Amino acid sequence: MNSTTTSAIETTAPPVTMHKLLTGQRALVTGANSGIGKAVAIALGQAGADVVINYVDDDAAATAVVEEIKKSGTRAYAHKADVSSEDQVAAMFARMMQEFGTVDILVSNAGLQRDSAFHEMTLAQWNKVLNVNLTGQFLCARAAVREFLRRGVVPSVSSAAGKIICMSSVHQEIPWGGHVNYASSKGGIKLLMESMAQELAPKRIRVNAIAPGAIRTPINTAAWQTKEAYDSLMTLVPYGRIGEPEDIARAAVWLASDHSDYVVGTTLFVDGGMTLYPGFATGG
Numbered sequence: 001m002n003s004t005t006t007s008a009i010e011t012t013a014p015p016v017t018m019h020k021l022l023t024g025q026r027a028l029v030t031g032a033n034s035g036i037g038k039a040v041a042i043a044l045g046q047a048g049a050d051v052v053i054n055y056v057d058d059d060a061a062a063t064a065v066v067e068e069i070k071k072s073g074t075r076a077y078a079h080k081a082d083v084s085s086e087d088q089v090a091a092m093f094a095r096m097m098q099e100f101g102t103v104d105i106l107v108s109n110a111g112l113q114r115d116s117a118f119h120e121m122t123l124a125q126w127n128k129v130l131n132v133n134l135t136g137q138f139l140c141a142r143a144a145v146r147e148f149l150r151r152g153v154v155p156s157v158s159s160a161a162g163k164i165i166c167m168s169s170v171h172q173e174i175p176w177g178g179h180v181n182y183a184s185s186k187g188g189i190k191l192l193m194e195s196m197a198q199e200l201a202p203k204r205i206r207v208n209a210i211a212p213g214a215i216r217t218p219i220n221t222a223a224w225q226t227k228e229a230y231d232s233l234m235t236l237v238p239y240g241r242i243g244e245p246e247d248i249a250r251a252a253v254w255l256a257s258d259h260s261d262y263v264v265g266t267t268l269f270v271d272g273g274m275t276l277y278p279g280f281a282t283g284g
């Protein structure tokens, strides 16, 4: 490790072979031109899916993800839309129906932080985080479910009529001072996901969530970029390494595939043990 920064480090996730678990399926990933969403979109492509890359800014980054996915031999295009806008979400799904015919997999990943001490938090900061992180998941899931219900199960494609993966966070469980808007949005995702899963399972729609721990992406650069920050972060991670976007992407491929057909309404924690109360490992 460089003495001052970890940013030049190659991935710490072990190499794996990506199997074609999603051949013929069509996926939409929100917030897919950066960090976790980008890795998920590329992995879905490597697993054989056609992928829509949703993004809200940075056209060049979105185009780069599209080009990377096309190397897998599947189709991909980028679609700019704010997931908190009902009209823009409707237009995004309408285009997907035209381009790909349907949707089989939604990965609702777009999210952001607007951190503040609680007493100084503005309503704008609160609303922005809830609108993107929670309402955005509602709007995208509703659009996907309408299509899943219209189409139903196509056994040659998947044993489910559709799969939704909600990107949550360990902060759906761990309270987070200085970030109450973010923690509230992720706590909301937990019950949004579980309630949808309960209601929609009889229609053979599987809804699950992934709760990442500390993953090396632009959203949390301050937590890992210097050696001091990284070492401090590791006191919270029993497994002793930071998470990589690929760690989340591999979980997403499995949850989207028929290999997880009986997994319904579950949150898969991919966190190196962060939710195991590491402070109690030697005391308490």
Ligand code: NAD
Binding pocket: 030, 031, 032, 033, 034, 035, 036, 037, 054, 055, 056, 057, 081, 082, 083, 084, 109, 110, 111, 112, 132, 167, 168, 169, 170, 211, 212, 213, 214, 215, 216, 217, 218, 219, 220
């Ligand atoms: P990131 O900042 O790299 O990516 C966030 C993505 O969301 C970007 O592509 C951004 O453009 C997009 N986005 C933001 N607002 C949007 C909007 N209105 N409409 C559409 N897209 C929008 O961060 P990341 O770490 O990759 O975060 C992805 C998800 O993972 C988020 O939901 C985040 O809360 C969650 N998460 C991340 C970590 C972590 O440690 N990195 C941990 C737990 C959960």
